[in-house]
Amino acid sequence: MMERTEPQTSSGVVGTASEEPLLQVNNLRLYFRTTKGVVQAVDDVSFVLGRRRSLTILGESGCGKTSLARALLRLLPRNVHTFSGEIVLEGVDLMKMNDEWFRKEIRWRKISYVPQASMNAMNPVLRVGYQIAEPLILHQRASREEAYKRAEEVARFVGLPVDFLNRYAFELSGGMRQRAIIAMALITNPRLILLDEPTSALDVLTQANIMNSLKHIKRVFDVTYILITHDIATSSELADEVLVMYAGHLVEHSPAEVFYKSPSHPYAQKLMASVPTLREDKALEFIPGRPPSLINPPKGCRFAPRCPKRFDKCDQEPPLFALDGGRVVKCWLAR
Ligand SMILES: Nc1ncnc2c1ncn2[C@@H]1O[C@H](COP(=O)(O)OP(=O)(O)OP(=O)(O)O)[C@@H](O)[C@H]1O
Ligand code: SF4
Ligand SMILES: [Mg+2]
Known part of the structure; x- marks a missing residue:
């Protein structure tokens, strides 16, 4: 000691x-x-x-x-x-x-971040798939096609059905919204x-x-x-x-x-x-x-x-x- x-x-x-x-x-x-x-x-x-x-x-x-x-x-x-x-x-x-x-x-x-209460702060007018793909488009300059492909991969990983990517945040349950936020944090492979x-x-x-x-x-x-x-x-x-x-x-x-x-x-x-x-x-x-x-x-x-x-x-x-x-x-x- x-x-x-x-x-x-x-x-x-x-x-x-x-x-x-x-x-x-x-x-x-x-x-x-x-x-x-x-x-x-x-x-x-x-x-x-x-x-x-x-x-x-x-x-x-x-x-x-x-x-x-x-x-x-x-x-x-x-x-x-x-x-x-x-x-x-x-x-x-x-x-x-x-x-x-x-x-x-x-x-x-x-380093990525899932902020406190973030599942309630998802953008209501953007589809969930875009919001998951966005960090890759903005921060790693990936093409939309690449970013969407990766969004599907991470969505599967976090247990978010891929067809949910076309939905808006208000169409998802709290648990699914939280999974989408985790997918967002994961997509850049931090x-x-x-x-x-x-x-x-x-x-x-x-x-x-x-x-x-x-x-x-x-x-x-x-x-x-x-x-x-x-x-x-x-x-x-x-x-x-x-x-x-x-x-x-x-x-x-x-x-x-x-x-x-x-x-x-x-x-x-x-x-x-x-x-x-x-x-x-x-x-x-x-x-x-x-x-x-x-x-x-x-x-x-x-x-x-x-x-x-x-x-x-x-x-x-x-x-x-x-x-x-x-x-x-x-x-x-x-x-
Ligand atoms: N921007 C700020 N300006 C002034 N004080 C702040 C600011 N942000 C946080 N604080 C204060 O700093 C202290 C720590 O806050 P913090 O949010 O880090 O606590 P926490 O442990 O995350 O609490 P909780 O479990 O409620 O989320 C608190 O006294 C809070 O009021
Ligand atoms: S926690 Fe603080 S007050 Fe309590 S015994 Fe340890 S040093 Fe002392
Ligand atoms: Mg806190």
């Missing part, structure tokens, strides 16, 4: 040791300027992700999950105050690229797909079906997922690794098999204890209080005001501790 205070370069939870990781994020910060002060939405987040790994990001509402995804894609609003750190994809530091290069070479080509709550508005059977399709896609394509979700139970189907965010900080990053059995950070433990299980007479826990404001968050450990295990030391901010088994935990108890 060692204390890690230097910029993190490896969490020890990536694929094979010999393979270069797909993504390394070092000391990433994304702050927003508001009239009330600066919101520290993503604050000093570092992690490493291996190829063909699925990383699930968990955390309560407002903890910075979508902001982290937007930082990785450089989809920044106008009121950015700070955007700094390193985002290294296949050995290349994306932060050193100018915006035009990033737009041309990275967004869609290498290395990394960020999915922000892709199944949150769907019934449980449709959720399970979509998770199965994502698993199938991962087996066939050389693709890595970052999946943001509130649905801890369903996400466990897909996750190889779990990253927990709290109040803009990464508080735990662990291999899925150890995380779902015994999460290490007190916040992660509380999150897991709040998941209902069928036919088990367990009292569901909840976490009293709310996450802090990200404008002037608490000085020491940000979870301290709600943590049942806090002690004197917690007045100071804990570093990330790397534990056996590839875990990284931001809590003094992990020292």
